[in-house]
Amino acid sequence: MPIPASKDSRDFILSRIRKALPQSAPLPEVINSPDWQTFPDPWARFAEVLGSVGGQVVRCSSLDQANQHLESMPLWSTAQVRYSAVDGLGDTSAATAAAVHPHELENVDFAVLRGHLAVAENGAVWVTDDTLVHRVLYFIPQHMALVVPADCIVHNMHQAYSRIPVGSHRFAGFISGPSKTADIEQSLVIGAHGARSLTVYLVDGLPDLLAQTP
Numbered sequence: 484m485p486i487p488a489s490k491d492s493r494d495f496i497l498s499r500i501r502k503a504l505p506q507s508a509p510l511p512e513v514i515n516s517p518d519w520q521t522f523p524d525p526w527a528r529f530a531e532v533l534g535s536v537g538g539q540v541v542r543c544s545s546l547d548q549a550n551q552h553l554e555s556m557p558l559w560s561t562a563q564v565r566y567s568a569v570d571g572l573g574d575t576s577a578a579t580a581a582a583v584h585p586h587e588l589e590n591v592d593f594a595v596l597r598g599h600l601a602v603a604e605n606g607a608v609w610v611t612d613d614t615l616v617h618r619v620l621y622f623i624p625q626h627m628a629l630v631v632p633a634d635c636i637v638h639n640m641h642q643a644y645s646r647i648p649v650g651s652h653r654f655a656g657f658i659s660g661p662s663k664t665a666d667i668e669q670s671l672v673i674g675a676h677g678a679r680s681l682t683v684y685l686v687d688g689l690p691d692l693l694a695q696t697p
Contacts, residue, residue, distance in 0.1 A: 519642070526685065529602070529603040529606055529636060533606035533659060536660070539683070544686075545688065546572050553628065562626070565593050566580075566615075569596070572628075573593075582617070591623060592626065593625065593626045594620050596627065597615070597630055598629040598683070599693050600693065601636040601637070602637055602638075602640060602642075603636060603639070604638060605659060606659045607657035608683060609643060618654045625678065626679060626680045631684065632685075632689035632690065635693070658681075659681075660681035661677065661678050661681045662675055662676045
């Protein structure tokens with residue numbers, strides 16, 4: 484059938500597309516499904532999955548213990564420019580503390596940031612931009628540590644999304660790392676789009692910030 488000329492051609496094409504659309508079907512019932520994947524030890528599973536993609540998990544009984552581990556890391560002790568968004572864990576370089584624009588953070592060697600919850604299924608951590616000065620700090624540091632309350636770990640993404648307050652933040656997302664790509668000649672490159680290393684501290688006794696979100 485020939486397509487008519489003039490302004491009616493768009494309506495003609497759209498009408499043909501609408502006629503070819505598949506029939507809609509009701510969505511399956513997935514709330515509280517017993518089939519979602521769970522693990523006997525979600526902390527161990529989270530550490531296993533994150534380790535398989537190049538990260539490491541450190542379980543700590545307190546921020547002091549996490550701070551001792553952080554200070555023992557050569558990547559932290561040799562970092563010239565640091566940033567910490569977690570009181571009691573690490574410190575922040577003077578130039579970084581005074582930064583106003585994201586471009587002023589381009590030389591951050593190591594950033595210690597806050598994560599809200601950890602997902603055992605895929606080794607991901609939910610982060611939001613209201614816990615730090617600029618969201619670019621999730622991507623621009625050479626090395627990164629995320630601090631998560633030890634009791635804020637869920638088995639799977641279904642449970643994670645049930646805890647996330649949609650629309651409460653300007654920026655949010657899941658991070659699992661370190662950053663890597665193998666798109667070019669199938670050669671694995673670490674740190675191509677973000678941090679070259681990722682440490683996740685699961686710390687007992689930290690407040691659940693998601694529970695405080697209105």
